[in-house]
Amino acid sequence: QVQLQESGPGLVKPSETLSLTCTVSGGSVTNNYWSWIRQPPKKGLEWIAYVHYSAENNYSPSLKSRVTISLDASKNQFSLKLSSVTAADTAVYYCARHSGRGVGGGYTAYDLDYWGQGTLVTVSS
């Protein structure tokens, strides 16, 4: 059973960099795409970025200038860095796996089939 666990500081000061790590167990980070999603308090879900072992990555345009996503296969982890944070970046941050499941015709779906429990990051001085 695949499990994902987010870790990192729960409190970050404004203008500093938020750094989170997602540790994957029960599977290898080399086999799938991996994403970060966030949810501000009492609000909906926002996709941030995804990464693949091949070094392919993709970012939400609204955050692209401040976000870096990376993968460390040796530790079976992937990470998120968000720079110049403000109070608007306060949210629960989730890591998730893209299934990469094969479907008819040789095509692939990339739904988010496993999620971490989420970690609350508060931006405050």
Added chain:
Amino acid sequence: DIVMTQSPLYLPVTPGEPASISCRSSQSLLNSNGYHYLEWYLQKPGQSPQLLIYLASDRASGVPDRFSGSGSGTDFTLKISRVEAEDVGVYYCMQALQSPRTFGQGTKVEIK
């Protein structure tokens, strides 16, 4: 970005009765491979979101068959044939056709 719009945003339900949530996208979610890249997730109270439906109508592993997804183009529906108490939470649709992936606002389902 593709804008996803859900309705209703709040849905009080009676156990044993059917329920339906609509999701509309600002552009077609039909991929050139013939599949619609639309997913449904349920976030139960205090939990992470969980996958219910992918490719518009395929149930994820372990999802009860009272959940079904349908639709095409820009209009999609999640149906619960007979609501159970454990189905409460916020339901989100998400488009997976293009980046950035975008979610609907969420539909909160509560028991009457």
